[in-house]
């Protein structure tokens with residue numbers, strides 16, 4: 001039998017991979033993804049800024065917030081807490097950030113670190129590597145706001161889904177992602193190893209969640 005391979009015709013999956021890779025190249029070249037956004041909550045005014053270039057001092061503050069919220073969880077996890085490795089992820093050339101500050105002071109209230117990546121060799125996704133809200137600003141709708149903006153950005157960049165990884169023991173965050181009806185309701189991704197690795201599903205202490213971009 002003469003296969004399409006033998007005739008030199010690319011397979012459907014090879015075409016899909018090529019399209020995905022082109023999509024990512026285009027997305028990673030986009031400079032302006034989102035204008036600055038404003039939100040008022042209970043008399044507090046917030047600004048959300050999308051950027052790929054963080055000044056070193058802002059990067060330090062972003063990392064400090066990450067550390068404050070997540071250090072204990074990483075130490076508890078199978079990955080452990082490796083500050084150098086984690087900091088380097090923030091410095092990756094394809095990293096982008098949504099930064100939320102409160103107007104009138106210089107406080108960092110929250111941020112999202114994301115990248116456009118290829119998942120499972122065929123899906124171009126906006127991967128939310130981190131979303132962190134400072135303790136004093138939690139529960140005010142900032143996390144939801146950031147995720148909404150990430151979906152808008154993903155749509156603009158023609159990504160198929162927003163994906164993220166969450167520790168199984170981070171129950172408040174899992175409830176935040178899963179329990180809500182509406183925009184930020186995530187499902188366990190079909191390729192999450194906790195689900196698709198039938199040999200040892202319990203050996204993973206994290207889940208991969210995703211939500212399609214409509």
Ligand SMILES: CC(C)(COP(=O)(O)OP(=O)(O)OC[C@H]1O[C@@H](n2cnc3c(N)ncnc32)[C@H](O)[C@@H]1OP(=O)(O)O)[C@@H](O)C(=O)NCCC(=O)NCCS
Nearest residue numbers: 069131132133138139140141142143144166172173175176
């Ligand atoms: C998880 C986190 C990002 C949520 O952000 P937030 O600004 O506190 O959440 P919001 O105020 O935007 O809440 C949005 C919705 O989620 C719900 N929600 C938020 N936290 C929740 C919780 N712990 N349990 C149940 N629901 C929760 C809210 O009730 C709200 O629902 P609604 O839209 O139906 O009213 C934030 O609390 C955080 O940074 N936590 C610590 C760091 C962390 O775990 N990050 C995630 C790493 S994977």
